[in-house]
Amino acid sequence: MLFQVEMTVRLPVDMDPAKATQLKQTEKEMAQRLQHEGIWRHLWRMAGHYANVSIFDVRDNAQLHDILSQLPLFPYMQIEVTALCRHPSSIHEDDR
Amino acid sequence: MLFQVEMTVRLPVDMDPAKATQLKQTEKEMAQRLQHEGIWRHLWRMAGHYANVSIFDVRDNAQLHDILSQLPLFPYMQIEVTALCRHPSSIHEDDR
Amino acid sequence: MLFQVEMTVRLPVDMDPAKATQLKQTEKEMAQRLQHEGIWRHLWRMAGHYANVSIFDVRDNAQLHDILSQLPLFPYMQIEVTALCRHPSSIHEDDR
Amino acid sequence: MLFQVEMTVRLPVDMDPAKATQLKQTEKEMAQRLQHEGIWRHLWRMAGHYANVSIFDVRDNAQLHDILSQLPLFPYMQIEVTALCRHPSSIHEDDR
Amino acid sequence: MLFQVEMTVRLPVDMDPAKATQLKQTEKEMAQRLQHEGIWRHLWRMAGHYANVSIFDVRDNAQLHDILSQLPLFPYMQIEVTALCRHPSSIHEDDR
Amino acid sequence: MLFQVEMTVRLPVDMDPAKATQLKQTEKEMAQRLQHEGIWRHLWRMAGHYANVSIFDVRDNAQLHDILSQLPLFPYMQIEVTALCRHPSSIHEDDR
Amino acid sequence: MLFQVEMTVRLPVDMDPAKATQLKQTEKEMAQRLQHEGIWRHLWRMAGHYANVSIFDVRDNAQLHDILSQLPLFPYMQIEVTALCRHPSSIHEDDR
Amino acid sequence: MLFQVEMTVRLPVDMDPAKATQLKQTEKEMAQRLQHEGIWRHLWRMAGHYANVSIFDVRDNAQLHDILSQLPLFPYMQIEVTALCRHPSSIHEDDR
Amino acid sequence: MLFQVEMTVRLPVDMDPAKATQLKQTEKEMAQRLQHEGIWRHLWRMAGHYANVSIFDVRDNAQLHDILSQLPLFPYMQIEVTALCRHPSSIHEDDR
Amino acid sequence: MLFQVEMTVRLPVDMDPAKATQLKQTEKEMAQRLQHEGIWRHLWRMAGHYANVSIFDVRDNAQLHDILSQLPLFPYMQIEVTALCRHPSSIHEDDR
Numbered sequence: 021m022l023f024q025v026e027m028t029v030r031l032p033v034d035m036d037p038a039k040a041t042q043l044k045q046t047e048k049e050m051a052q053r054l055q056h057e058g059i060w061r062h063l064w065r066m067a068g069h070y071a072n073v074s075i076f077d078v079r080d081n082a083q084l085h086d087i088l089s090q091l092p093l094f095p096y097m098q099i100e101v102t103a104l105c106r107h108p109s110s111i112h113e114d115d116r
Numbered sequence: 117m118l119f120q121v122e123m124t125v126r127l128p129v130d131m132d133p134a135k136a137t138q139l140k141q142t143e144k145e146m147a148q149r150l151q152h153e154g155i156w157r158h159l160w161r162m163a164g165h166y167a168n169v170s171i172f173d174v175r176d177n178a179q180l181h182d183i184l185s186q187l188p189l190f191p192y193m194q195i196e197v198t199a200l201c202r203h204p205s206s207i208h209e210d211d212r
Numbered sequence: 213m214l215f216q217v218e219m220t221v222r223l224p225v226d227m228d229p230a231k232a233t234q235l236k237q238t239e240k241e242m243a244q245r246l247q248h249e250g251i252w253r254h255l256w257r258m259a260g261h262y263a264n265v266s267i268f269d270v271r272d273n274a275q276l277h278d279i280l281s282q283l284p285l286f287p288y289m290q291i292e293v294t295a296l297c298r299h300p301s302s303i304h305e306d307d308r
Numbered sequence: 309m310l311f312q313v314e315m316t317v318r319l320p321v322d323m324d325p326a327k328a329t330q331l332k333q334t335e336k337e338m339a340q341r342l343q344h345e346g347i348w349r350h351l352w353r354m355a356g357h358y359a360n361v362s363i364f365d366v367r368d369n370a371q372l373h374d375i376l377s378q379l380p381l382f383p384y385m386q387i388e389v390t391a392l393c394r395h396p397s398s399i400h401e402d403d404r
Numbered sequence: 405m406l407f408q409v410e411m412t413v414r415l416p417v418d419m420d421p422a423k424a425t426q427l428k429q430t431e432k433e434m435a436q437r438l439q440h441e442g443i444w445r446h447l448w449r450m451a452g453h454y455a456n457v458s459i460f461d462v463r464d465n466a467q468l469h470d471i472l473s474q475l476p477l478f479p480y481m482q483i484e485v486t487a488l489c490r491h492p493s494s495i496h497e498d499d500r
Numbered sequence: 501m502l503f504q505v506e507m508t509v510r511l512p513v514d515m516d517p518a519k520a521t522q523l524k525q526t527e528k529e530m531a532q533r534l535q536h537e538g539i540w541r542h543l544w545r546m547a548g549h550y551a552n553v554s555i556f557d558v559r560d561n562a563q564l565h566d567i568l569s570q571l572p573l574f575p576y577m578q579i580e581v582t583a584l585c586r587h588p589s590s591i592h593e594d595d596r
Numbered sequence: 597m598l599f600q601v602e603m604t605v606r607l608p609v610d611m612d613p614a615k616a617t618q619l620k621q622t623e624k625e626m627a628q629r630l631q632h633e634g635i636w637r638h639l640w641r642m643a644g645h646y647a648n649v650s651i652f653d654v655r656d657n658a659q660l661h662d663i664l665s666q667l668p669l670f671p672y673m674q675i676e677v678t679a680l681c682r683h684p685s686s687i688h689e690d691d692r
Numbered sequence: 693m694l695f696q697v698e699m700t701v702r703l704p705v706d707m708d709p710a711k712a713t714q715l716k717q718t719e720k721e722m723a724q725r726l727q728h729e730g731i732w733r734h735l736w737r738m739a740g741h742y743a744n745v746s747i748f749d750v751r752d753n754a755q756l757h758d759i760l761s762q763l764p765l766f767p768y769m770q771i772e773v774t775a776l777c778r779h780p781s782s783i784h785e786d787d788r
Numbered sequence: 789m790l791f792q793v794e795m796t797v798r799l800p801v802d803m804d805p806a807k808a809t810q811l812k813q814t815e816k817e818m819a820q821r822l823q824h825e826g827i828w829r830h831l832w833r834m835a836g837h838y839a840n841v842s843i844f845d846v847r848d849n850a851q852l853h854d855i856l857s858q859l860p861l862f863p864y865m866q867i868e869v870t871a872l873c874r875h876p877s878s879i880h881e882d883d884r
Numbered sequence: 885m886l887f888q889v890e891m892t893v894r895l896p897v898d899m900d901p902a903k904a905t906q907l908k909q910t911e912k913e914m915a916q917r918l919q920h921e922g923i924w925r926h927l928w929r930m931a932g933h934y935a936n937v938s939i940f941d942v943r944d945n946a947q948l949h950d951i952l953s954q955l956p957l958f959p960y961m962q963i964e965v966t967a968l969c970r971h972p973s974s975i976h977e978d979d980r
Binding site for chain 9: 121128177178180181184185191192195197
Binding site: 819 | 888911912915916919920926927929930931937966967968969970971972973974976979
């Protein structure tokens with residue numbers, strides 16, 4: 021089941037750089053692991069913003085929440101969630 | 117070059133049903149042709165809305181505009197355009 | 213899987229009263245059938261508004277979209293969809 | 309008398325973790341006690357957000373305010389209140 | 405139980421003047437009857453707007469909805485409802 | 501001359517409790533004195549919010565500003581001011 | 597007593613031109629009469645908009661409402677009202 | 693050339709009072725000097741707000757920017773700028 | 789003196805096509821004449837929108853208003869005006 | 885390929901002045917270098933704001949993101965990006 025998720029990151033401007041670096045590194049590892057597992061299907065940068073557009077393929081709403089709320093940057097993110105489904109004009113049964 | 121495009125359709129409630137049907141049919145054909153050409157990469161329905169989330173892969177801004185403005189439903193759409201690029205945490209060189 | 217759906221109805225002020233009455237009657241029958249089936253779990257009126265707050269229990273996003281888009285008043289509604297899941301402080305395994 | 313309450317929690321990112329843990333624990337105990345008493349009828353997590361959708365069944369506006377303003381996380385919450393009543397299409401006399 | 409209700413009226417600019425006059429006359433009679441009954445406690449005009457600020461004293465949310473939705477101008481109104489209660493700094497037990 | 505004033509208080513979450521207590525106490529005394537003088541006609545709590553709806557009866561705009569800007573909590577408030585006047589459907593010459 | 601009033605005019609695009617001309621002519625005459633009387637102190641066009649910024653000097657809120665609601669273009673206007681008073685840094689006792 | 697400028701001041705609640713007093717004093721002197729020079733034509737307080745509505749008469753956009761950006765409170769202000777011109781219904785050639 | 793102007797065109801969906809064509813043709817001629825005169829310095833299409841971003845070089849606010857309000861599509865446009873001036877980091881004395 | 889970029893800078897009011905000066909100096913050098921390279925085509929100050937309107941001419945979305953995200957003031961900016969293309973009424977093949 022697909023969801024579009026838009027995440028905007030707002031790190032405090034006075035955050036300890038070492039802490040920021042570590043948070044981003046852990047975030048990246050988790051993002052890549054979830055991509056390899058096929059859960060985080062797409063991940064794009066919004067040009068000009070510290071933000072991304074993502075497509076998640078999850079079992080249900082609960083799994084989506086578990087994943088997002090465990091991201092290391094979750095406390096610093098503004099998140100928008102949109103439930104998606106197949107579009108009748110799509111040429112793909114399962115649009116990947 | 118990728119763009120996220122969100123289209124919300126607002127047909128007049130008193131539109132002639134035959135005209136609406138034809139507009140939608142032509143829209144669908146054009147959407148499917150552009151998908152086959154690899155330009156309209158993804159097309160998802162937003163659950164509960166007469167709206168879609170789409171990913172376009174175009175040569176430049178001009179091609180994006182030409183395509184969107186020639187859609188039969190363009191005069192009835194509210195459109196939001198977001199320029200995308202590769203995310204440093206993406207595992208794909210070219211996220212399709 | 214649960215979704216909160218807020219629907220605000222905006223009928224044209226010059227709609228034929230007979231048509232309005234019939235739309236509302238069909239809408240009511242469909243709403244009651246879906247409640248009996250356990251899909252439309254809750255349905256409340258927002259005081260002072262021609263609007264409702266509803267909780268749907270559906271299989272997935274696609275089923276939610278199919279149900280909402282087939283409501284007779286769908287073309288006249290502004291709809292907001294929020295994906296819900298179990299709250300860790302809830303005393304219910306499945307909050308009905 | 310029913311109210312829909314949407315609560316979004318914004319803890320300061322530099323809050324002392326021990327204090328945060330204790331606030332959340334006290335909040336949880338209070339939420340569960342109010343659920344057992346039938347006052348906090350429903351409590352759902354919004355997927356992807358540190359936020360909940362709740363339904364309260366209270367005697368009057370004053371009781372609603374007393375409960376919400378005594379929640380330990382109240383100073384950190386953004387709250388929206390919507391007065392609800394029976395919907396004419398509901399199949400329940402008292403929609404629980 | 406008190407509610408603040410803000411009503412903004414938007415009559416179609418091409419409404420038949422006779423119909424508009426009658427709607428307003430019926431609205432006025434209903435508003436005055438409800439004031440005499442002590443339900444519509446206060447009614448003020450917002451300066452410069454075809455709008456009012458009102459205070460209602462009702463039994464519960466349902467009564468508030470019944471009253472508002474039966475106003476002749478209800479289909480032409482944008483309405484905002486705010487649940488009120490006693491303020492701890494008020495010098496009145498029951499602020500009328 | 502009447503004004504509706506909506507005040508939302510946002511105290512810093514780390515404010516010294518003794519200072520907060522004293523500010524609120526002075527605010528309360530001033531609010532009660534102005535009520536006794538007939539200037540602060542009505543004062544209601546918005547249920548679920550650290551906010552109030554008030555009706556002021558002042559000589560002119562200048563007096564309204566002097567009163568509001570001298571409230572101890574003024575620096576912590578977001579304020580909205582709406583000029584009111586007699587409503588033609590009111591049954592009161594001077595709606596108190 | 598001074599008020600800043602911003603008026604934005606939205607005439608229906610299909611309004612009968614003769615009616616529009618007459619409305620504007622009557623509006624102009626009323627605006628000029630009120631300026632000569634010293635009530636409509638200032639009247640400026642917002643560059644690029646069918647809108648104005650005005651300063652009114654009225655006895656009270658009621659007079660402001662009477663004047664605005666009797667303007668011929670009132671039914672076609674979106675209006676914002678802001679109560680003004682003397683600024684402590686102004687060099688004028690009565691800023692005209 | 694006239695501009696309407698709306699300035700809202702947001703001083704940090706923990707600003708050193710001596711610094712605040714000095715900033716406001718310097719701001720006041722600059723505001724009064726500009727009024728005497730005929731550049732800051734009007735200056736009104738918005739009732740209930742730490743904000744003003746001002747009319748500036750400047751040579752061009754650049755002069756407007758130079759003046760505003762040199763105000764001592766500029767770093768603490770939210771500013772809105774509206775370009776004004778003569779209104780065809782104004783009775784003044786140069787509305788002062 | 790430079791202004792950024794953003795124009796969004798909203799033609800009624802049922803406008804007579806011949807009228808629309810003529811309006812657009814006259815609009816184009818006027819836009820091109822003003823470009824040749826150096827007044828309408830830049831004119832870009834916003835990709836995906838029936839809208840443009842423009843830079844005008846005018847004598848004063850009045851000339852800007854005269855030009856914009858005489859555009860054939862003015863009654864169908866939503867317009868935003870931003871006063872511009874030289875940026876201290878610009879390498880151009882007069883950024884064309 | 886052209887983009888309109890609006891940048892609003894919000895430096896913390898308590899930022900170390902030496903750090904602020906250095907950030908702005910580096911920002912200026914980078915902005916001027918990019919202007920000389922023809923990438924940052926236009927750069928204007930918004931009158932009355934610590935903000936600019938810019939036109940970028942870049943190879944693609946990725947280059948735009950790389951440039952913006954490497955600006956020294958990027959962490960302190962709110963940015964809006966709009967994709968531009970040639971306007972059919974422009975008299976320039978490549979509007980510079």
